[in-house]
Amino acid sequence: MLNIVLKGGDVLCADGQVRQTDLAISGSIIAQVGNINETADRIIDCRDKLLIPGFVNTHTHAAMTLFRSYADDMMLMDWLQTKIWPAEENLTGEDVYWGTQLAIAEMLKSGTTCFADMYFFMPEVAKAVAESGIRAVLARGMAGVAPTANQALAESESFYKEWNNGADGRITIMLGPHAPYTCPPDYLKKVTALAEKLKAQIHIHLSETAGEVAECQKQYGKSPIALMNELGVLDHGVLAAHCVHVSSEDIAIMKEKKVRVAHNPGSNMKLASGVAPVPDMLAAGICVGLGTDGAASNNNLDMLEELRLTAMLHKVHRLDPLAIPANKAVDMATCKGAAALGLDHVGKLEPSYKADITILDMKEPHWHPRHDRLSLLTYAANASDVHTVIVNGKVLLDNHQLTTIDQERLLAEVDRRGLRLVKN
C-alpha cells in the first residue's frame, strides 16, 4: 500500500510545467505522478495548493542563527574579524546543536528540505539533522591559519567516516576548507590529499569580495579560482560559495572543472560584496544553486527571498528584464541546487526521486488571479504560504506545525544561549 497520496494539487512537474494531478509516496520515494485511485495510509487534500520540489539551500552556517542581529552593516573582513570570530570562540557543542535546530525549524517553515552547512562541532549538527528529519550536506569548516588547523583535518576525517550517508542516507559529508585567505597552499594540499583518500567532495568560499581577489593576485599572482586549480582543489568535485568576483578566464576554468556554485544574493547585497555574474555562469553551462549564507549576514534562511532576489538583482544590475526569468530562478532554487550538492534523485517531482516536497497554500489574496504559478511563486509568495513539507517521505511540517521539533522549548533555549554568547 502507498504511504501518502497528495490529491489534486497543482504539481510542478519535471518538465517545468505545472499540472493539476496526484502524487503518491512510497517509503522515502515518489512512486507515481498522475491520476491515483489506490488507497494509502494518508491522503492529503492538495486542491488550491502548489506542490514543488523542496528548496535546496546550497550554502549556510546554520548555527549562526544564534548571531542573528548581533552585528550588522559592516564590511566582511571587519565583520568576521572584530565581531563574528570572537563571538564564535564562546560557542559550545550544545549551542551549535540548538542554533542548528533553530535554523532547521526556520528552513522547514519556509519550504527548504535540504541544506549545505559549513561550521564546527559538526557531530552536533549531524545530530540535529538526524533528529529533525531534514536532508543535509555537512562540512567541518577548516581554517589553516587557526590553531585548530590540524585538529580540523582530523575531525573532518572522523566526521566523514561516522556520518557520510548517515541518517537513512539523508546526510552527506564534504570537506570544508573555509577560503583561500584562511587556508594557505600547503594546508590546501593536505585537504586535497584527504579528499583523495576519502573520495569526498569540497565546499569552500571562493572570490567573495574584490579585496580577497586583489590580495590573492598580490600574494600568488593569480585569482583564487586559478590558484585553486593549480593546487588541485578543483579536481575533487567543488561546491564554491559566492564566486562574485570571477573573470571570464575563471569561468572557463570553472566550466572545465565542473565547479558548482552557491549563489547567495542576500548575503552579497548585505555585506556589499558585489553582484555575481550569474547569467554568464549559466550561459557557460555552470551549475548554479541558491543559498542564504549564515543568518548573521542575511538575516534569515528564507529561500523564497533568495529566489526573488535572484530573479530581481540580475535584472536591475544588467538593466535587462530578461536576465533571469522566474522559471529559471525556481530551477536554481530546487533542481540545480540538488545537482550543485551532487545529490542524485533529489530536486524533481518525478517517480524514483526522493519524496522531498514543499506544499504552498494558494488561498491568500496575493495568489490571485493565477495566470502563471511560477511567477506567483517567485514574485508574490511568502514563507507563511508554506503549508506542508515532506522530506524523505516523512511529513516534517504538517499544516504549518513542526512535527519533529518542539518550537516553544527551542525558542527559550536559543534566546538564553544567544544572549550569553555575546557577553564579554
Ligand SMILES: N[C@@H](CCSC[C@H]1O[C@@H](n2cnc3c(=O)[nH]cnc32)[C@H](O)[C@@H]1O)C(=O)O
Ligand atoms: N574557524 C573555524 C572554522 C570555520 S567554519 C566557517 C566559518 O565561516 C564564517 N563565515 C560566515 N559567513 C561567511 C562569509 O560570508 N564569508 C566568509 N566566511 C563566513 C563563519 O563565521 C565561520 O567561522 C575553526 O577552525 O574552528
Ligand SMILES: [Zn+2]
Ligand atoms: Zn558562508
